[in-house]
Amino acid sequence: MRFGGLTAVRSVDFTVNSGEIVGLIGPNGAGKTTFFNCLTGLYVPTEGTVAYQGKVLPPKPHLVTQAGIARTFQNIRLFANMTVLENVLVGRHTRTKEGLWSALLRGPGFRRAERESEARAMELLEFVGLAGKRDHLARNLPYGEQRKLEIARALASEPGLLLLDEPTAGMNPQETRAAEELVFAIRDRGIAVLVIEHDMRFIFNLCDRVAVLVQGEKLIEGTSDVVQADERVVAAYLGEPFEGEPGAAEAAEVEAAETADSTEGEAR
Amino acid sequence: MTDTTLQSPAERGPLPLPPAVARPLIAVGAVGTIASAFMSWTWTPDFPGNLTIYGYPAGLQILALVAGALTLLYALALWRVKGLGWLNPSDATSPVFLTSLSAFTVCWFTGIAIAVDLGGLVNLDPGAYVAMVASALPVIGALALPHPAPGTGVKGYLTKPEQPRHGTLAPLAERLVVTVGTVIGLVIFTYGIGINDDDSETFIGFLLVCVFAAWGLVHSGLLDRYSAMSARHKGFAAALALLAAVAFPFTQSDDHNANIGVNILIFATVALGLNIVVGLTGLLDLGYVAFLGVGAYAAALVSGSEYSPLHVQFPFWAAALTGMAASLVFGVVIGAPTLRLRGDYLAIVTLGFGEIFRIAVNNLDGDSGPNVTRGPNGITQIPDIKLFGFNLGDAHTLGSFTLGRFANYLFLMLIATAIVVAVFTRAADSRIGRSWIAIREDETAATAMGINGFRAKLIAFALGASLAGLAGTVMAHVNYSVNPQPYQFAGAAPPNSAFLLAAVVLGGMGTVSGPLLGASLLYLIPEKLQFMQNYELLTFGVALILLMRFRPEGIIADRRRKLEFHETGQLDVPAQTTLSDGATVAKAGA
Numbered sequence: 001m002r003f004g005g006l007t008a009v010r011s012v013d014f015t016v017n018s019g020e021i022v023g024l025i026g027p028n029g030a031g032k033t034t035f036f037n038c039l040t041g042l043y044v045p046t047e048g049t050v051a052y053q054g055k056v057l058p059p060k061p062h063l064v065t066q067a068g069i070a071r072t073f074q075n076i077r078l079f080a081n082m083t084v085l086e087n088v089l090v091g092r093h094t095r096t097k098e099g100l101w102s103a104l105l106r107g108p109g110f111r112r113a114e115r116e117s118e119a120r121a122m123e124l125l126e127f128v129g130l131a132g133k134r135d136h137l138a139r140n141l142p143y144g145e146q147r148k149l150e151i152a153r154a155l156a157s158e159p160g161l162l163l164l165d166e167p168t169a170g171m172n173p174q175e176t177r178a179a180e181e182l183v184f185a186i187r188d189r190g191i192a193v194l195v196i197e198h199d200m201r202f203i204f205n206l207c208d209r210v211a212v213l214v215q216g217e218k219l220i221e222g223t224s225d226v227v228q229a230d231e232r233v234v235a236a237y238l239g240e241p242f243e244g245e246p247g248a249a250e251a252a253e254v255e256a257a258e259t260a261d262s263t264e265g266e267a268r
Numbered sequence: 269m270t271d272t273t274l275q276s277p278a279e280r281g282p283l284p285l286p287p288a289v290a291r292p293l294i295a296v297g298a299v300g301t302i303a304s305a306f307m308s309w310t311w312t313p314d315f316p317g318n319l320t321i322y323g324y325p326a327g328l329q330i331l332a333l334v335a336g337a338l339t340l341l342y343a344l345a346l347w348r349v350k351g352l353g354w355l356n357p358s359d360a361t362s363p364v365f366l367t368s369l370s371a372f373t374v375c376w377f378t379g380i381a382i383a384v385d386l387g388g389l390v391n392l393d394p395g396a397y398v399a400m401v402a403s404a405l406p407v408i409g410a411l412a413l414p415h416p417a418p419g420t421g422v423k424g425y426l427t428k429p430e431q432p433r434h435g436t437l438a439p440l441a442e443r444l445v446v447t448v449g450t451v452i453g454l455v456i457f458t459y460g461i462g463i464n465d466d467d468s469e470t471f472i473g474f475l476l477v478c479v480f481a482a483w484g485l486v487h488s489g490l491l492d493r494y495s496a497m498s499a500r501h502k503g504f505a506a507a508l509a510l511l512a513a514v515a516f517p518f519t520q521s522d523d524h525n526a527n528i529g530v531n532i533l534i535f536a537t538v539a540l541g542l543n544i545v546v547g548l549t550g551l552l553d554l555g556y557v558a559f560l561g562v563g564a565y566a567a568a569l570v571s572g573s574e575y576s577p578l579h580v581q582f583p584f585w586a587a588a589l590t591g592m593a594a595s596l597v598f599g600v601v602i603g604a605p606t607l608r609l610r611g612d613y614l615a616i617v618t619l620g621f622g623e624i625f626r627i628a629v630n631n632l633d634g635d636s637g638p639n640v641t642r643g644p645n646g647i648t649q650i651p652d653i654k655l656f657g658f659n660l661g662d663a664h665t666l667g668s669f670t671l672g673r674f675a676n677y678l679f680l681m682l683i684a685t686a687i688v689v690a691v692f693t694r695a696a697d698s699r700i701g702r703s704w705i706a707i708r709e710d711e712t713a714a715t716a717m718g719i720n721g722f723r724a725k726l727i728a729f730a731l732g733a734s735l736a737g738l739a740g741t742v743m744a745h746v747n748y749s750v751n752p753q754p755y756q757f758a759g760a761a762p763p764n765s766a767f768l769l770a771a772v773v774l775g776g777m778g779t780v781s782g783p784l785l786g787a788s789l790l791y792l793i794p795e796k797l798q799f800m801q802n803y804e805l806l807t808f809g810v811a812l813i814l815l816m817r818f819r820p821e822g823i824i825a826d827r828r829r830k831l832e833f834h835e836t837g838q839l840d841v842p843a844q845t846t847l848s849d850g851a852t853v854a855k856a857g858a
């Protein structure tokens with residue numbers, strides 16, 4: 001994926017197995033969200049393809065969702081003026097068929113489909129703990145609940161792979177812990193989860209495998225121990241250690257200067 | 269009684285009068301206003317409405333009477349007079365202020381209008397002075413009442429007080445209330461439409477009373493309660509509204525008002541179709557009137573008019589389907605290339621297509637193109653519709669009622685409007701409707717949820733177009749002729765794209781009753797206020813700016829926007845619905 005002359009993401013290969021939680025970390029600007037956008041068809045990759053379950057996906061967001069990849073957004077993108085329930089019902093879009101005609105004629109098939117959708121949506125709202133707020137406007141929910149609603153909306157499309165883009169950004173430790181539980185619960189439903197996050201404790205608690213993305217390229221992939229121990233990862237986040245270590249000569253110089261300072265003070 | 273005297277000074281109104289003075293002021297003023305309506309206001313019947321007769325209120329005096337009575341009722345309700353508590357569920361003082369303002373504005377407007385129209389204060393009879401003085405007293409008194417929302421200054425009188433939880437009545441009683449409300453609505457509408465076209469003064473007075481009284485009713489919480497009731501009995505209320513519309517021609521002795529009624533219905537129906545495109549899907553279409561034109565021209569071409577180059581005469585149902593189909597095709601042809609654009613780009617392209625339609629129709633006259641539409645002359649002498657053996661052009665008598673040509677078309681148009689309302693409500697509350705709203709809210713997120721944005725937008729665009737086409741087929745027959753002139757972007761009279769859009773925005777986007785109300789207002793105001801013809805677009809623009817500044821959601825707010833105060837108690841900020849949301853993402857991906 002290139003923007004003009006800038007290569008944002010280059011040859012990143014990824015496998016996420018079902019029932020697995022994989023973390024994607026990397027410093028700001030590493031191309032994590034761009035990678036997500038390529039996966040979900042929001043960006044058309046300049047080169048290369050996205051394949052899911054052996055099938056190459058066309059770069060159209062709605063087809064990607066239909067194929068079974070759902071996502072949340074880094075900056076929450078709910079349908080602000082729709083109710084909580086309606087937001088989840090929109091997520092059901094690809095799994096229902098009713099078109100304009102059936103909506104106008106309101107046959108028994110339409111009613112059944114609406115009832116089923118609503119039941120599924122309510123089940124998901126209960127799963128994330130928002131069932132009591134079904135008739136609230138999405139924009140009136142507190143921040144943490146908006147995050148939960150976005151996850152419920154993504155789950156409504158019955159994905160095989162869920163992409164979470166910084167699900168705990170702006171959350172306090174308690175909320176982060178709750179989010180962890182939620183992700184585990186999603187995994188237990190047999191859904192593979194790929195999560196971008198900056199909160200390292202969250203990532204290393206949660207993920208079976210972690211991949212590090214630096215400047216658009218995958219640096220390393222492995223279990224949390226392997227990644228934490230890797231020097232290059234530390235370097236990418238904190239910078240390289242200084243080339244030549246401060247030598248003995250310089251150290252002596254500094255010491256000399258300091259002692260000179262203190263003796264001057266005493267003389268006065 | 270005691271609660272007001274115990275108020276701390278901070279909660280007093282802006283005028284430092286003791287309640288012992290304020291209350292009599294309101295009562296005396298309201299009664300005085302009512303009494304003045306029975307006096308002579310001017311000596312000559314030259315002033316519209318004939319306000320010269322003692323003991324017989326007419327024209328503006330009736331309005332003053334109604335406004336005075338409302339003030340008195342609200343004052344009595346505030347003083348806990350038994351049996352009137354239902355009038356003021358929110359128990360606020362602002363309804364008294366607003367209703368007294370309605371009486372004040374209408375009386376003073378009349379006095380000033382008499383002096384200006386007839387040339388001097390000499391022309392005022394004592395009744396007018398009584399009315400002006402009496403109507404001012406309740407305003408002063410109301411300002412001395414406890415402030416509706418302490419500490420908020422002038423704003424407190426303008427913002428709606430917090431509403432209590434409304435209880436429910438027995439279903440039968442609620443239906444009765446809905447019935448009474450519908451009848452009152454019909455009476456108000458009939459009165460407004462029945463005001464003589466020359467009586468601009470009376471119509472302005474009517475608008476003044478309506479605006480302030482409605483404002484007061486909203487503040488009192490009565491309208492909220494009523495709309496909650498009619499929402500609980502949706503089917504019943506809809507059937508009653510239809511019944512009231514059917515009853516309307518029977519209340520008129522003159523076919524002229526039925527003509528206005530038909531035109532309002534056509535205008536409102538097209539506005540409802542536009543509401544699918546603008547209100548639900550969030551696509552700004554500035555050339556929508558072209559679809560009305562396509563439907564009208566298609567119907568005219570197959571109407572059997574001798575000026576139509578196609579010498580065929582379809583029965584009406586086939587003509588209506590032809591008009592809808594032609595508009596549908598146009599909608600798809602215009603929509604398919606343009607709906608890939610977002611926001612501002614789409615608006616400009618639709619504006620262009622709207623003008624292309626008008627100019628093309630102007631040029632298809634045999635000289636500069638093939639002769640299809642006869643250019644600026646248009647297709648005239650469109651025969652009347654015959655339905656089930658009835659010729660809609662003839663007057664029919666039904667018992668003691670005579671229903672003229674326009675009344676017949678009013679009934680036909682009512683069927684069309686009912687169809688469009690049904691299509692709108694059913695489509696809005698379904699999978700496809702939710703996908704439209706999702707696209708309006710955030711197109712990027714909507715596509716990421718599996719919605720094929722282009723397809724959903726094209727369906728909305730085509731559906732809106734074909735509904736406008738349906739209205740167009742009736743319009744061609746009502747007007748006997750079609751010509752390119754009305755199908756422009758902006759003009760002094762409806763329908764044109766700007767007025768249609770304004771009807772939707774003014775009434776309330778995404779609602780059914782909003783565009784109906786907006787269209788009625790926007791049609792009636794130019795019709796009844798002929799003297800302002802030259803300033804119409806100016807006042808219209810100013811009114812729109814004011815509305816957008818102070819009530820951006822329109823007169824009737826969307827159900828979604830009504831969920832403002834919820835258990836969370838969070839204050840709601842009107843969302844900035846930018847149509848170009850996410851455009852950057854699309855561009856970056858391209």
